[in-house]
Amino acid sequence: MTPPSPLPDADELKPPPLSDAGRHLLSISDLGAEGIEEVLRVSDAFVEVASRPIPKVPALRGRTVVTLFAEESTRTRLSFETAAKRLSADVLSFAVASSSVKKGESLRDTVETVAAMGVDAFIVRHPSAGAPAQVAGWVDATVINAGDGWHEHPTQALLDCYTIRQVLAERAGRPVSESGVGDFAGLRVAIVGDVAHSRVARSGVLAFAALGAEVTLVAPGSLVPPSLEGWPVTGVSHDLDAVLPHVDVCYLLRLQTERGAGSFLPSIREYTAGYGLTLRRAGLLADGALVMHPGPMNRGVEIADEVADLPRSLVLRQVANGVAVRMAVLFLLLGQVVRGDATGTVADLGHGYGPVDG
Amino acid sequence: MAERERRLTPPRGGVFVPRVQVLAPEDVQRAITRIAHEIVERNRGLDDVVVIGLQTGGVPLAFRLAQVLEEMEATTVPVGMLDVAFYRDDIGIRPVLAEAITAIPCDLAGQLVILVDDVLFTGRTVRAALNALADYGRARAVQLAVMVDRGHRELPVRPDYVGKNMPTRLDEQVDVSLDGVVLGDVVAR
Structure with a gap:
């Protein structure tokens, strides 16, 4: 094993694209080439996590992720749920077909009800193009498009x-x-x-x-x-x-x-x-x-x-990588969110950044 | 403090302005050699020893330390690197760091892990590293080697091997590499 190559100069370092591009992943065009590259790079780390004896990290402990699927799905839903669980997030699974939507509740009311329970991310699949973008407008949580109609995945x-x-x-x-x-x-x-x-x-x-x-x-x-x-x-x-x-x-x-x-x-x-x-x-x-x-x-x-x-x-390798890539997406979107109520010595130092070494 | 961490200084990235050279490159080498001797002495050899460097500042030190240990005892010492970004307790308090490579060379169950980092400060990185190591198996023991102990601990963490004890102010920054130890400040660009 050889030591990794030295890191680039501070001048060459760029801000993490996902954090500025927005809290949501609705379309590939939200990311751009830089954002895609960032996701791929972070995915490497999660592929390594998957190879560990205990393939689970506490990165999103205390975060709640809801999968809101208004369409059938096996691999995408299980893949997202596995990804969230391996990040130690709590996962709520919500199938529209067996929900109050059947009783006539609108999607908006349903989403707002779930959001009121305190949810950090919605993973949305819907037969109508643009539904995840609508959800993003209704709630404060992060929204990830898991496939909307003919639009994007x-x-x-x-x-x-x-x-x-x-x-x-x-x-x-x-x-x-x-x-x-x-x-x-x-x-x-x-x-x-x-x-x-x-x-x-x-x-x-x-x-x-x-x-x-x-x-x-x-x-x-x-x-x-x-x-x-x-x-x-x-x-x-x-x-x-x-x-x-x-x-x-x-x-x-x-x-x-x-x-x-x-x-x-x-x-x-x-x-x-x-x-x-x-x-x-x-x-x-x-x-x-x-x-x-x-x-x-x-x-x-x-x-x-x-x-x-x-x-x-x-085909099967695509599925296996799906978990790591979705972990990367969840981590980049939720791990970057700085919670308003968070306190701690790191944030309290007064000079705007915290000690990170040692 | 390694380069990638400096990215966090507002408004995204700061510049390290050196003030005092505290250790020369030779001093760092001597400290590594002394730590290597202490490791061999304390553990009566290098049986089951695995050296793990913490990303990113600890990695070059870990590789150098392993090399010195190998030359000293004419044996092979597995060496790896660990990134603890996913185990930090400040996720949600500030943006996470882009993570670096983790590569653990062997199953850690029953091994004696020498954890290497550049600077020991609050102790939070070490706390995260101990949790991360536990996911790779139950090590027989974990010992901590750091080049600089700058104080200001926030957790009950104590190093086993120290290159240099160096009292610092909270807002100072310590830059450690094989080219020496420099005290300075990070200034926002």
Whole structure:
């Protein structure tokens, strides 16, 4: 083991971006390249925490986090709850389907009721785009978007970036903690499938592009958003076979039949024939190209059974990293909050900052 | 006080203005050598000894100390680094520090951990470090080595090995590196 490289001069140190960008994570555009890099760097520390005999730290002891999910979810909800618990926060789980919303209470009243119990963060998933932003306007707590309609799913994009960075660092044989985001410069990413209905696609495009990657959308015309204004993509293709040999990352999206994707297609089989990553198509990928999928996978639709289980498929690794990345997000958003009522010698020294050594 | 901590000075980042050089580079080396001898003497050798440096100021000292111990006893000494940002008791009182790498080289159960830091001040970092170490296994014992003990303890913490006892004012800053120990102030930019 060698000592780490010396830290940069004070002049080069920048303020932590998340603390100034706001207390909420509603969109990848809240973060910018700097904020994304900060999250990835902090995630490294939490990946290390996960490898410990006791993978839990007391960083958010006494904080309360509510998961407010108005849509079904397995991985995102469990991932956020695991992340919060590993930070020692108290987690309240709130499923809209089995709540007073069913009795006719409005979302606003419900949220304000929960907030009145003393909550530090809301993790919101909702079928309507913009719902987390609305919640952020109603309460003083931090709000994290865990997926809103067709809009965004920022933590998914962050964990995808983390996974790519981790794999590329491993291939280059260097510790991931020494990787900045330089590996993303010029990285060719194809986002394939139901782009129109996918919040993962929107967040992914914003994040990959912010870090310098070249993003191509591959989808049937009916599943490309009507306007690509504000989407920093380098191109749109309708021919997956032509794109596959030239990409470093093939990112497959789930066909969102529950949002009506089926009605934009002649048939699911035709979609698979044109845009599914079959074993034959996987053979077109360059050596070392990565296959990613945000889950849940429709095996046999957008991804073939055999491809999902190939070594180059990172699906389970994405899930594993999800916990660490969400820990980083929670820690950066809640750990930075300076509570008004907090007292202690550190804050009382009078010269504005506290002793930190020893 | 290490560089990254200075970021916290208002309005985000301060500049360390040195006033007095307290220890020369050779003095720091001598102190490390003396501490190494004290460790060997007190523990009758280096059986099960693991050296852990606290991020960020303690890490270079820990690596140097481990190197001296290895040369002295012709054995290998595992050395690691620990960041205690997640264990601090001032989360919520002031912004947290960006964290640094934690790398513990082995299971600490039954080991004798020498915790190394640059400056012992309030004792809160050490408190956090002891909690963090407990998550890596039950060490047989933990001993604390610091280059500078500047006083002003707020917790019942006592070092086992000290490079230099140095009375300070609360608002002074102590800068420790292998290039020496400097007393000065942090001035907001």
